[in-house]
Amino acid sequence: xxxxPKHVAPTLVDAVRALADDRVRGFTFVRSDGTERLYSFHDxxxxxxxxxxxxxxxxxxKGDRLAMVLPEGDEFVLSFLGALFAGVxxxxxxxxxxxxxxxxxxxTVAHIARASGASMLLTSAxxxxxxxxxxxxxxxxxxxxxVDELAGDVGKAGVTVSPEDLAFLQFTSGSTSRPKGVMVSQxxxxxxxxxxxxxxxxxDPAVDKGVSWLPLFHDMGLIGFVVGPLFTSxxxxxxxxxxxxxxxxxxxxxxxxxxxxITYAPNFAxxxxxxxxxxxxxxxxxxxxxxxxxxxxxxxxxxALRDFATRLAPAGFDPRSFxxxxxxxxxxxxxxxxxxxxxxTTDRNHIGQELVDCGRVFPEHEIAIVDEEGxxxxxxxxxxxxxxxxxxxxxxxxxxxxxxxxxxPIADEADGAPWLHTGDLGYMVGDRLFVCGxxxxxxxxxxxxxxxxxxxxxxxEIPGIRRGNVVAFGAPLEADGExxxxxCCEGTSGDASAIKDATIACVASQFGLTVxxxxxxxxxxxxxxxxxxxxxxxxxxxxxEGTLPRVRHEPVSSGIESDSQGERNAIQCSPPR
Amino acid sequence: MQPATMNDVARPTxxxxxxxxxxxxxxxxxxxxxxxxxxxxxSELAIDSLGMLEIIGSMERQLRIQIPDESLTGLHTIxxxxxxxxxxxxx
Numbered sequence: 001x002x003x004x005p006k007h008v009a010p011t012l013v014d015a016v017r018a019l020a021d022d023r024v025r026g027f028t029f030v031r032s033d034g035t036e037r038l039y040s041f042h043d044x045x046x047x048x049x050x051x052x053x054x055x056x057x058x059x060x061x062k063g064d065r066l067a068m069v070l071p072e073g074d075e076f077v078l079s080f081l082g083a084l085f086a087g088v089x090x091x092x093x094x095x096x097x098x099x100x101x102x103x104x105x106x107x108t109v110a111h112i113a114r115a116s117g118a119s120m121l122l123t124s125a126x127x128x129x130x131x132x133x134x135x136x137x138x139x140x141x142x143x144x145x146x147v148d149e150l151a152g153d154v155g156k157a158g159v160t161v162s163p164e165d166l167a168f169l170q171f172t173s174g175s176t177s178r179p180k181g182v183m184v185s186q187x188x189x190x191x192x193x194x195x196x197x198x199x200x201x202x203x204d205p206a207v208d209k210g211v212s213w214l215p216l217f218h219d220m221g222l223i224g225f226v227v228g229p230l231f232t233s234x235x236x237x238x239x240x241x242x243x244x245x246x247x248x249x250x251x252x253x254x255x256x257x258x259x260x261x262i263t264y265a266p267n268f269a270x271x272x273x274x275x276x277x278x279x280x281x282x283x284x285x286x287x288x289x290x291x292x293x294x295x296x297x298x299x300x301x302x303x304a305l306r307d308f309a310t311r312l313a314p315a316g317f318d319p320r321s322f323x324x325x326x327x328x329x330x331x332x333x334x335x336x337x338x339x340x341x342x343x344x345t346t347d348r349n350h351i352g353q354e355l356v357d358c359g360r361v362f363p364e365h366e367i368a369i370v371d372e373e374g375x376x377x378x379x380x381x382x383x384x385x386x387x388x389x390x391x392x393x394x395x396x397x398x399x400x401x402x403x404x405x406x407x408x409p410i411a412d413e414a415d416g417a418p419w420l421h422t423g424d425l426g427y428m429v430g431d432r433l434f435v436c437g438x439x440x441x442x443x444x445x446x447x448x449x450x451x452x453x454x455x456x457x458x459x460x461e462i463p464g465i466r467r468g469n470v471v472a473f474g475a476p477l478e479a480d481g482e483x484x485x486x487x488c489c490e491g492t493s494g495d496a497s498a499i500k501d502a503t504i505a506c507v508a509s510q511f512g513l514t515v516x517x518x519x520x521x522x523x524x525x526x527x528x529x530x531x532x533x534x535x536x537x538x539x540x541x542x543x544x545e546g547t548l549p550r551v552r553h554e555p556v557s558s559g560i561e562s563d564s565q566g567e568r569n570a571i572q573c574s575p576p577r
Numbered sequence: 578m579q580p581a582t583m584n585d586v587a588r589p590t591x592x593x594x595x596x597x598x599x600x601x602x603x604x605x606x607x608x609x610x611x612x613x614x615x616x617x618x619x620s621e622l623a624i625d626s627l628g629m630l631e632i633i634g635s636m637e638r639q640l641r642i643q644i645p646d647e648s649l650t651g652l653h654t655i656x657x658x659x660x661x662x663x664x665x666x667x668x
Contacts, residue, residue, distance in 0.1 A: 032646045071646065096650055126647045242646050245627055246634025276631075466607070492607040523606055524625035 004163065004187075005194040005390070008231040011186035013084055013161045015193075015231045020045035022233075027226075029074040030239040030254065037074060041233075044081065049157075051082025054150040056157035058143075060120060062087030065169065067118035067142065069109070069131050071095040073238040075147050076216045077226055079122055084167060087159035091116040091169045091181065092217040096130045108179065109134025112171050116181055116397060118142045163187035169397050170219055170329040181397035182329045191390035192223060192332035193231035195362035200325075200337040201262060201292055203232050210236035211260035213244035213251050220297050223333035224264055234262070248273045249281050252315070256285050264294035267304050268468065274307035288316035292340075296325040299435065299453055300356040302346050319343050326358040326435055330406065330420050332391045336361050336433045347434055353454055360431040365389030368419070369428055374411030377427075382449075384439050385426045386410060386419040393420075425451065441536045443474040445485060445513065452536060455487070458510050462502045464493035471526060473540040477516055484516035488526060488539055488548060496520040496551040525549045588666060589640070594659050601635040602628075615656040633658075642666055 009015035019041035026040035039047070060066060066088045070076040076092070083090040093112050096105045109131055113121060120143045123131050128146055135144050167189050169181035197203045210229055214221030216238075229236050237258045243250045252273070255263060270293075295305065309319040320343040327334040338345070338359035345357040361367040368376050369383040377383045395403030406423075409416040425436040437453040444450075455472040459465065469490035474483035487507070491499050500518040507515045525548075527538040542548045589597065595615060602610040605628055613622065619629070637643055642665045652658050 033643055102651070130650060240646065242630055242649075245630040246637060523608060524628065528625065 005190045007198050008190050008194045010163045010190055011161050011165070012081075012167065012189050012227060012230060013186070015190075016041070016045050016048060016081060016085075019230070019233060025233075025235040027074075027077065027229075027235065028237045028258070029072075029077075030237065030243070031072070032240050032243055036237075039074065039078070041230075044078065047078045048081035048085045050153055051079055051150055052085030052088075052157040052159070053154045055083060055086040055088050055120075056159070057154045058120070058145070060086060060088045062159050063089060063166065064120075065089045065091050065116045065118040067091045067093055067109075067113050067116060067121040069093045069095050069121065069123045069127055070147065071127055071240075072124060073216060073240065075124060077238075079147060080168070080216075080222075080226070084161065085159070086157040087161050087165065089116075089166050089168055091118055091171065092222065093171070094215065094217040095127060102130070105130070106134035106137065110137035112179055112181075113138045113142055114140075115179070116169050116171075120145055122147065124148075161186060163190065170222075172219070172329045180399055180402065182393050183395060183397050184329075184332055184393050188332045188391055188393050189223070189227050190231060191364070192334060193228045195365065195391055196224075196334040196337060197228040197232040197234070199362050200334065201323075202340060203234050203262075205233040208234045208261045209258055210234055210262045211239075211251070211255045211258060212236060212263065213239045213241050214264065215241045218297075219327075219329040219333050220264060220266070224294075228333075244269070245272075248276050252277075252285055252287060252312070255287055255290055256315075259289040261289055262292040262294070263290060264292075264296065266297040267295060267300050268298065270295065270308040271301070271304040271467075274304065274311045277311055282312065282314050285312070285315035287312055288318070290317065291321050292323050293317075293321045294323040294325055296327055296334075296358075299437070300324050300358070301457065302344055302354050302356050305344050305356075324356050324358050326385075326424075326426075326433055328422060328424075330393055330422070331387055332393060334362070334391070335365070335385075335387050335422075336367065345432075347429060349434070349436070349454075353457070355434045355436065357429075358426075358433045358435055360433070361387065362389070362391075365391060366419075367428075367433060368410065369426060370410050374409075376410065376412060379429060380427050382425055382427045382436055385422045385424045385433065385435070387422065388417060388419045438536070441473065443472065443485060444483060445474060446482075450485075450511065450513065455485075455507060455511060455513075458506055459487060459489060459503050462499065462506060464491055464495060464499045464502070466490045466492050466523060469523075469526060469534060471534045471536050471539045473536055473543070475540055475544055485513055486517045486519070486540075486543060487515055488519040488521055488543065490523050490526055491520040491551050492523065519543065519548055520551045521549050522551055591659065591663070594636075594662055595655070597636055597639060598632065598655060598659070601632045601639075605631045605635065613655060615654065615659065617655045619652060619654060619658065636662060640666060 022041040028036050028038045030036050066083050068090050080090050121135050122145050125146045125148050163186045165186050167184050167186045170184055171179040171181050173179045210225050212225040216222050225236050237254050239254055305322055320341045322343045323338050326336045336359045346354045349355050367387045370386055371377055371383045395407050406421050407418045410419050423439050425439050427434050437451040441452045442449050452472040456470040459470045460467045471488045475486050477484050487503055499520050503518045504515045507513050527535045599610045599613050644665050648661045
């Protein structure tokens with residue numbers, strides 16, 4: 001039994017109730033039309049209580065699951081809290097906001113509703129039509145209810161919630177399999193909130209303000225900016241994810257206007273700002289208020305952060321506010337954080353590539369690196385990252401085998417308490433963690449291990465290839481054959497044979513490896529996760545099955561698949577930075 | 578298509594909007610999109626949803642409009658997208 005957190009309430013319900021007297025500070029939600037609405041902590045507590053009453057009145061009991069598809073941030077947060085107040089377990093599902101593949105979306109909704117055993121799905125009037133066909137596929141026929149139908153006051157739910165209770169299910173797809181529901185308890189929420197908000201960020205409720213465009217159906221947005229701040233009394237401003245993607249400056253504008261002190265984003269967002277923001281857009285921005293610019297959720301590239309810092313230097317951005325970190329839904333959210341004010345620190349790995357220091361583990365939590373047999377490895381030895389502590393969840397909902405595989409003791413330890421096996425590869429230098437990639441994606445060629453992200457980053461630099469859209473994996477070229485290196489990339493220039501040559505030359509010069517096959521695929525044709533990362537396993541599977549789309553080498557008239565100019569760009573491989 | 582009025586002489590024509598889409602797509606995805614027509618099916622352009630949102634953002638900035646997220650769900654062709662843009666410009 002872990003000790004209870006010392007600096008925060010035992011459950012999120014207690015934390016929100018404790019804020020109910022605060023009628024001034026709270027959460028501000030920016031709608032896509034730019035209008036803002038502030039809900040004071042008092043309003044939020046009252047509204048959560050009201051929604052909880054409705055859920056109870058509709059027959060939802062403690063422990064029942066409530067699937068939620070709510071694109072509007074305020075509706076999402078208030079309904080999520082309403083469920084927690086009723087002891088009901090919310091199951092967030094991402095809303096449909098793509099321009100294709102509605103069928104695949106219906107499948108996802110049906111899968112999550114089924115796997116969670118949801119007895120109801122809560123959505124909004126405008127979103128209902130996109131969710132309904134998915135719900136209709138679920139045999140148990142969960143009820144479909146819109147937030148408008150929860151009008152008026154029907155009394156309190158009257159449920160008691162304790163730290164051992166399941167708080168919510170965080171469905172996570174990872175890059176390898178169908179989404180599975182991580183069981184996050186109230187105690188996990190409290191422990192992680194204390195870890196990253198207090199030990200990690202040393203938050204000051206009188207000064208701090210969070211600004212986030214992160215999706216709320218994802219752990220980084222939900223735990224990082226809703227749960228953590230509510231446990232520690234920090235006001236936040238939320239803008240829609242789509243607003244940021246459409247106009248990256250919207251993120252910086254909100255930090256400027258609201259004098260935000262804490263923000264967080266995955267690597268790609270820093271890269272997007274550095275790439276899209278014009279000089280004149282930086283004028284008039286004052287980001288000197290920002291003390292934390294966190295980065296996590298995907299491999300961090302030092303270059304993206306440096307480019308961002310250079311771009312925003314005229315706006316008073318302080319590079320020491322960068323806070324690289326490491327975490328995952330199975331550990332509630334955060335596992336390691338860089339110490340405050342250290343900014344970006346890097347290390348050179350075995351092949352001279354630059355890896356970002358992701359910091360150290362929180363008090364009361366442990367981290368270790370283990371080999372394939374589960375034995376602890378020493379400093380600078382690469383192995384699987386494992387962790388344990390009060391933030392680590394108990395496992396996946398209704399997935400006992402997968403849970404037993406992922407949460408287990410390590411070999412050389414007497415007490416046998418389970419560790420979360422993250423499936424990520426990394427190494428330690430002192431108490432600092434460096435993350436190298438996913439264990440399952442490791443490429444073994446003639447007995448040597450190669451990390452696909454190393455190869456992918458190098459190949460991403462080649463002109464004509466869309467950055468970030470490169471996948472490297474090992475696959476046998478013939479049945480029962482030895483694994484060979486295969487690289488798939490999305491081409492922008494369309495001259496597939498030039499891209500191919502450049503890729504082969506790049507990998508030969510940097511890694512001393514022979515690429516057996518290069519697939520140049522049309523833009524946006526490689527399979528991706530919901531957060532936009534290429535899926536290595538799926539790509540490999542499609543490659544092996546021969547279903548990967550390829551840019552034809554001959555010029556074609558449509559221009560969709562290949563650039564008919566056929567002009568060969570001067571392609572060269574940049575040296576490792 | 579709505580006739581231009583005195584108040585919005587600068588409002589682009591339907592062809593102008595199509596051209597705007599093509600050049601915004603080219604800038605975001607770094608690829609030639611001159612072949613795009615109104616009847617082109619968006620999913621066949623092989624632009625991911627992040628890229629589509631970036632393109633729409635670029636058009637919004639040029640036209641000084643804001644398209645509500647809910648109007649962006651269920652778009653099939655470029656014609657559907659331009660309809661939404663035109664409707665927004667008119668309101």
